Amino acid sequence: MKSVFYLLDTAPYSSEKAFGALNAAAVSLNGMNVTLGLYGDGVYLAAAGQDSRKLGVPNLADILYAYGELKVIVHEPSLVERDLLGETLIETLELTDEEDFFEAIEGSDCLILL
Amino acid sequence: MSGNESETKLVNFAMANATRRKITNFLANGDRSTEEIGGIVGKAMLDFHLKILQQASLIELEEETVKLSEYGRNFLKSKKEKVAEEIVDFSQAKPVEIAEVRQLLPCIADSSKFRVIANMAPPPGGILKVLEPLFPKGSYSDRTGGLITQKGEIITTIYGTGKVSIRMIKNESEAREVLESLRNIINEAIAKGVAPAPRKKVRVELMEIYKYLPQTNCGKCSEQSCYSFAIKLMAGEVTLDKCKLLKEPEYTGNQERLQVLTEYI
Amino acid sequence: MKTLTIVLTDGPYISEYAEIACKLAETALKQYQVNIFLYLDAVHIPKGGQNPSFFTNAGELFSGLAEKGAVIRACARCAAARGYFPEEEIGGSNCRDYFPGIKITSLYELSEMLTKSDRVISLSR
Structure with missing residues (x-):
């Protein structure tokens, strides 16, 4: 495999999945082209200004900033459905429409759903 | 809101x-x-x-x-006139403080090093672009609204929202040193109240790019040699991801370096 | 020989994925190299001493796969969080709570497996 697409469709902090996806994506940067796709409730990870100190868990937005070379795409229709259109989003992310999102999946050698 | x-x-x-x-x-x-x-x-x-x-x-x-x-x-x-506006804004800029160093994460290129995330307050926002000339190897990206600077091995990115990410850090105290010097450089400029004179972009030399390419002339990028790939890179005719070898683990360090270098082209 | 990697994130019994993965791996092993990476809750699958009333023992299934040559690894961070720790290697396993043949390794192993694979299957809810 030369490229991998991690698909995240669950909200951050509700389960370990978002953290797991970020970690797996980060280690995969070593030797592969990595894309992390946020879909469905996964798009909540795109919101800026996350503060997880009271939860006692790592700040997931910070992990996105730390691994700036990780390509993260956000499924726009999911953002629109959740009325996140007017929210401030993390600036390193790329917004993609339905077509581009699926093109990115198809263009990757493998798809890993967490 | x-x-x-x-x-x-x-x-x-x-x-x-x-x-x-x-x-x-x-x-x-x-x-x-x-x-x-x-x-x-x-x-x-x-x-x-x-x-x-x-x-x-x-x-x-x-x-x-x-x-x-x-x-x-x-x-x-x-949007076209934005640059001029930002310079006017500069006299209103407030000194920044490093609010907190939030977490250490492993570095990908070198497992003995870390990445650090910190917060700068108030968010520097649009003044970042104007600050670019303060850093000898600084480069502002319009797409992400981030300012990337490099000093030795250490690569720092400041985002408009105040997030600061630092790569290739040995430990937390080194991170604090880097952040301290970052804060001082920015605040000195803000205290003067005048935007730093824009400088010419750092010149990236062809040979410097070539030095970090695999130099195997494998041809997978469909160029004849790594040297001609470097020339095309300089001209902006190809992108770094065309070089398949750089994705191999042994070249991770090179790739990280080249990514920064190509930002300056 | 071509390589298949299967990534699992579910614990045993909560879903059918452990069993499905096992069947896939069993068949694939006849012709291919098979890797299985156990991530998140899937690190529970190889735990010894399972005694399900109505299901096939998932730990035994996976130990059998390892015996047939499948490379099965569990993520160290996920394992530690759930009380499984790597120690000295005995019987092809480095965890005393695990069935033989299954080892705890770092997450970087996942990246290694993917890089060397020709096909990747992820089963997750």
């Missing part, structure tokens, strides 16, 4: 997508039919994109005709 603020966010959202930027640029030269726009950006997602542009009040839809709104026209124009 004031009405004005939420409006700006809708506009930012609308303009954060390549297809929609294509549409607004296309409309800048005159009104178009939905048919014509579909011909340029494809029909499948057209309604979706037009709806978002309309919600941001950037365009107006009449029957089958799409045109830029008065607001959209001003917005596109103001």
Whole structure:
């Protein structure tokens, strides 16, 4: 495999999945082209200004900033459905429409759903 | 959130997508039919994109005709004049403080090193671009709104929202040193109240790029040699990801270095 | 020989994925190299001493796969969080709570497996 697409469709902090996806994506940067796709409730990870100190868990937005070379795409229709259109989003992310999102999946050698 | 603020966010959202930027640029030269726009950006997602542009009040839809709104026209124009505005803003800039160092994460290129995330307050926002000349190897990216600087091995990125990410750090105290010096450089400039004189971009030498390429002339990038690949890179005719070998683990360090270098081209 | 990697994130019994993965791996092993990476809750699968009333023992299934040559690894962070720790290697396993043949390794192993694979299957809810 030369490229991998991690698909995240669950909200951050509700389960370990978002953290797991970020970690797996980060280690995969070593030797592969990595894309992390946020879909469905996964798009909540795109919101800026996350503060997880009271939860006692790592700040997931910070992990996105730390691994700036990780390509993260956000499924726009999911953002629109959740009325996140007017929210401030993390600036390193790329917004993609339905077509581009699926093109990115198809263009990757493998798809890993967490 | 004031009405004005939420409006700006809708506009930012609308303009954060390549297809929609294509549409607004296309409309800048005159009104178009939905048919014509579909011909340029494809029909499948057209309604979706037009709806978002309309919600941001950037365009107006009449029957089958799409045109830029008065607001959209001003917005596109103001984008071009933005640089001048930011320099005026500079005298209003407030000194920054490092609010907290939030977490250490492993570095990918070198497992003995870390990445660090810190917060800078107040968020530097638009003044970042103006600060670029303060750093000998600084480069501002319009796309992410981040300023990348490099000192020795350490690569630092400051984002407009105040996030600071540092790569290739030995430990937390080294991170604090880097952040301290960052803060001092920025605050000195702010204290002067005058924007630093813009400088010419750092010149990236062809040989420096070549030095970090695998130099195997494997031809997988469909260039004859790594040297000709370097020339094309300098000319902006190819992108770094065309070099397949760089993705191999043994070249991770090289790739990270080249990524930074190519930012300056 | 071509390589198949299967990535699992579910614990045993909560879903059918452990069993499905096992069947896939069993068949694939006849012709291919098979890797299985146990991530998140899937690190529970190889735990010894399972005694399900109505299901096939998932730990035994996976131990059998390892015996047939499948490379099965569990993520160290996920394992530690759930009380499984790597120690000295005995019987092809470095965890005393695990069935033989299954080892705890770092997450970087996942990246290694993917890089060397020709096909990747992820089963997750």
